[in-house]
Amino acid sequence: MIKFLADTTVTGDRFPAGSISNFPAVIELQLIAQGVAILCPLAVLIAQSYAGWTRSSVNAAGDANFVTLVSVVLPGGTMGPNSRLEICPDWDYPNSASTKTFNVNFGGNSVGQIPQTTGNVTADWILQVKNANSLSAQKIFNSINYGLGATNTRLVTAVDTTIDQNIDFAVKWGAAIASEAITLSGYSIWHYPGSGS
């Protein structure tokens, strides 16, 4: 994706200055080298839905095991060596004494897991999974305190993004519980290209 700095004709079509277009990489590199365009990475929506998925407890031991409500495939090759995934689930749950744990798995690795008991009934998350100068090494801010700092060390994963990977949204209770419901009301997954993408 490039942004034109000057009115330019490309393969017979006229593109005004300021317009944003997508061309094969070889053409984009030529235009950038000519100084008529700059790289203009835009976020791409990978998956999104607000259908709503509810897990209802049955007051049995199984309530304490994670169940995946939604599983989204991140196509192999989507991410570049320094690109970023933004995973945004929206959770709804009861203000109750039970421990309710929500989890997001990226390629089988938990990249966000927060238990809730009393006090709150909704949580909208933003999780950032960043390839760190590699297609198979990620660094993840291991806290909810974006911009504020965290005492936790970074979460490091080694997921091969050149092949399809699952992004799973799962929930569980701390123990068997009667008549409670946890809902993933929706999710969005965005990809932000990075340098070298």
Next chain:
Amino acid sequence: MTDYVISAGRVPVYPAINFGAEFTGSRATFCLPADLIAGMDANTLAIPGLPITVLTTSQIKMPETFFGMSVSQRVNDNLAGVTAKIVRSHDLANGKGRWQFIQPTASTWDFVNLDAWVNTHYAAGRELIFVLFGTPPWASARPTEANAYSGVVGGVHYNEGIAAEPSDLTVWDTYCSTIATRYKNKIRYYEVWNEVNLSSGATAMFTGTNAMLSQMVRRANQAIKAVDPTTKIISPSIQGWSATANQASETFFTGMMSASDGASGTMAQWVDIIGVHLYLPSPNKVQDLAGVIDRVNACKTTSGVSALETWDTESAPISPDISTLNDDQAKAIIGRSMITMAAKGIKRHIYYQYDHGTMGFINRPQIQEYREQIATVLRSGRILNAHRFTDGRVAYATESGLTII
């Protein structure tokens, strides 16, 4: 068929398109497009927060008479571009369908415009609804009273008193009888008054009591059926319905229906058809329409008239009107409304108004074409069931698959 077994915390497949799911114990139930075709089973219907409700599980096949249109100007009576098998007289141009202009004095009558309306539509094979409305000032119980049509221009007052009942109901009898006689075998349906629950101030349509209205309905019934007993009387139309119970429109409807007719009965026994105006709750909340119809039906049951057909004698996108909607917005509201009404048992739907300044689509060919498409599928009998999404979308299944509009 939409149930999956949860094993090791996962189901064997995560459907790419689904409308919600519930995971409970070892069972996961997804609501899939296929469920909207085959019909949702109990587990699917029980999904918490499911954004879909059933409009009907039965085939929809509407007669051509379902599709109605009111038209203001006589030059537009050909209703080019639209299916319209039934028309309604309210708000003919320059008020020419109102009693005040048809009988401007006690001894003079003017049928010129009304004759043209009746004869044109009758010749076109359309059913006609005549609205008995608009008391002439000379006959009005309150001849200087303001109403929805009154005003003052250059010191001249106009249209005052027309929302009041006549001071002498024998002139009402004469008016009803005269119309029925002149248009015998042409006009088969008579609607007594218009939007009677607009009852005060600058929007008033009827300012009399429920008992007076009930008496007028009885007398209209008797006068008209004395001329032609095959005619049908449509109840005074009510507007402003809500999907929420016990709103003012409901109170008015049940109060009106149970009001004394001045003899030994109530209005309920003098009407053959229930007339309602199914304008959508603002701002054009088409997702509320099914609930609105449910409330109409509840009120019919309360009033003992549940066996009577319900006719939507007037509705359209409103606030905002169609003139401020783009084609896609208008098409969505009109299409969803028509399917919802058909699915929920409304027997006639009369759009207001083909050539209205802000509500008409005489000059909107894309909307006309889309309405024809919806009319075609509704008439075909191809719709096997219909569902409503909470965001207003409507889904219907045919043998060709699922369509969501």
